Amino acid sequence: MSETILRADDVVKQFALRGRHRGTIKAVDGVSLEVKAGETLGIVGESGCGKSTFGQCLTRLVDVTSGTIQFEGTDISKLSRRQLRPVRSRLQMVFQDPYSSLNPRMRVGDIVAEPMRIHKTGDRRAIQARVADLLERVGFDASMAGRFPHEFSGGQRQRIGIARALALNPSVLVADEPVSALDVSVQAQVLNLLADLQDEFGLTYVFIAHDLGVVEHVSDRVAVMYLGEIVELADAEELYASPAHHYTAALLSAIPQLDGEAEPERERIVLTGDVPSPANKPSGCPFHPRCPAATEICRTEHPVLHEEGGRAVACHHPLPLRVLSSAERGA
Amino acid sequence: MPAAPLLEVDDLRVAFRTRDGVVNAVNGLSFTVGRGEVLGIVGESGSGKSMAMYSMMGLLDNPNATVTGSARFEGTELIGMPLPKLNRLRGSSIAMIFQDPMTALTPVYTVGWQIVEQIRTHEKVSSQAAWKRAIALLDEVGIPDAARRAKSYPHEFSGGMRQRVMIAMSLACHPSLLIADEPTTALDVTTQRQILELIRDLQAKYGSSVIMITHDMGVISEIADRVIVMYAGRAVELGGKSQVVRSPRHPYTWGLLGAIPRPGQRGQRLATIPGLPPGPHDDQIGCPFRSRCRFAMDECSEMPQLRATGEAADHLDACWLSGDARKSLRGEIA
């Protein structure tokens, strides 16, 4: 089995709330997981469940309140900005919004070159050559370097963001909703590109998205978050074919199916109510107010993430697992 | 014999005069919506879905926009109708809901008050009766504790609940046509599911017709009876939902469906459509898809008309490819 390259232990990220609803919220509430070298770990969950905040903790774009993050064997959770510098080159983040994440006043070539200039990776000529190479790698002509972001479409800008993230030869890319703003045909181009780059450079991805179909497509393993916690983590195939957590099952059953392709055995579960705010997180299991299987213990006792045979679930009454046929295991 | 359609749109065109020339946002769109029917309009960003609807509803208050063609609602022409009359129609017989509910809700009034206003501008009822109805509507769209929540302000609701409020408001006067422009695009799947079920239930209960605009083929599959696939301001394919989703005929629809990640094909390459959609200043000559189409031929430099090319008379597409060759050609894309 490949080794762990990135590892979170009991990571908590707390925010102070100001104004009318004073207090604190835990946007990430005790998350532990391992990312293995070369894999794609998907993270899904509804809006506000803490996916982006966790991604920012992993890449140390924010300080963590407690817990540790180990990257390539070193605890990076308490490093200062300066100490983080060498780490940054190996651990990069790609953002959702291809419109606002690129500086509109900078030329594309400078945008891609900027991290190399900051890290002084080489002289002007070397950097220029590398920019040309990166632009070509993400499907542009090197002559595009002189253009400005507004001259590009959404998908093209997302590719520019990817070229920039690759500039320092990272080993891990944390991609926060990298295709959510794109139309499906453009989304397909970017997903194919990410797959090619992974093959070519042996990259490790943490792929954050709310689109369950996209996450299934790209991920080796998938973590499902709810109110700042991981409620289930499993191999992508197994999780999608046989979810153990009632929340995962509800999410999967809500995916609109293409006509003629509905999976008959997937029972439809319509969740009532909205995700509660992390500011007043329910007692016991955070999912219990919406869970069709909740009992008394769910209201009082917090279920811990329990691992068995590579599958982890935090539920007092997990769904029975279906054993997959070899055909379902597929590739 | 089927009854006359509720809405008949014929050769609808929307053009914007801009500094860099004319932008043709909608290029001769024709379709009908039957009574009680759900018509899905699917297409990628910029394909003209919203502009087609806005132009019919008099919501294009842009002096540089020109709207031509015809849109007859229950036999009455909407294009060119004086705005006050159109405004009366919108909100009573025709209702619209948008992706961002805040475009229709005013932040400074309670949601109950806004629904009451909506009812009272279109009907002569007492304020008390209108309040009662507003609360009943909020209850019907699934707002818990409706009587109390009616006194809340929009910002006190979640995105999904705001969308419910907007649906409640749109239903206030029992519209015969509901136009929903990407009502679930900004929502989580679980909330999207709730809203789709709500629209479907209400549609069944009141027998209203619905135009559902989306870029999600899955959403179309779940809710539409018939589907229009739009590309560059035109309908390139039109047919029954299963016809379009299961046996699409236009190369653009093939690409669109091929690009969707599907269960059980993890890690496989997705089909892509090479290139980009035509810019806003498209030349209006020839098939708008030809620069990206891998099957383009000489004929394609002339505009193909929307017509039946296969066995089903009600499954139309605008492509020059021979009807018989379609199946095997589609195989080349996947």
Ligand SMILES: Nc1ncnc2c1ncn2[C@@H]1O[C@H](COP(=O)(O)OP(=O)(O)OP(=O)(O)O)[C@@H](O)[C@H]1O
């Ligand atoms: N800087 C901040 N200050 C206070 N609260 C914050 C801050 N950033 C995030 N939050 C809160 O933390 C929670 C988690 O937010 P986060 O953006 O991580 O969610 P997400 O899963 O990425 O959601 P989405 O799918 O909408 O992007 C939310 O309740 C959010 O309001």
Ligand SMILES: Nc1ncnc2c1ncn2[C@@H]1O[C@H](COP(=O)(O)OP(=O)(O)OP(=O)(O)O)[C@@H](O)[C@H]1O
């Ligand atoms: N005021 C305007 N001036 C010039 N062009 C415009 C204007 N408004 C819209 N357009 C153009 O009209 C075309 C159609 O836009 P429309 O908003 O209808 O697309 P859409 O299919 O609804 O896209 P989306 O899925 O992004 O909502 C686009 O190419 C757009 O650039």
Ligand code: SF4
């Ligand atoms: S008309 Fe020609 S260019 Fe257009 S879709 Fe058909 S084959 Fe392709």
Ligand SMILES: [Mg+2]
């Ligand atoms: Mg986020």
Ligand SMILES: [Mg+2]
């Ligand atoms: Mg639109």
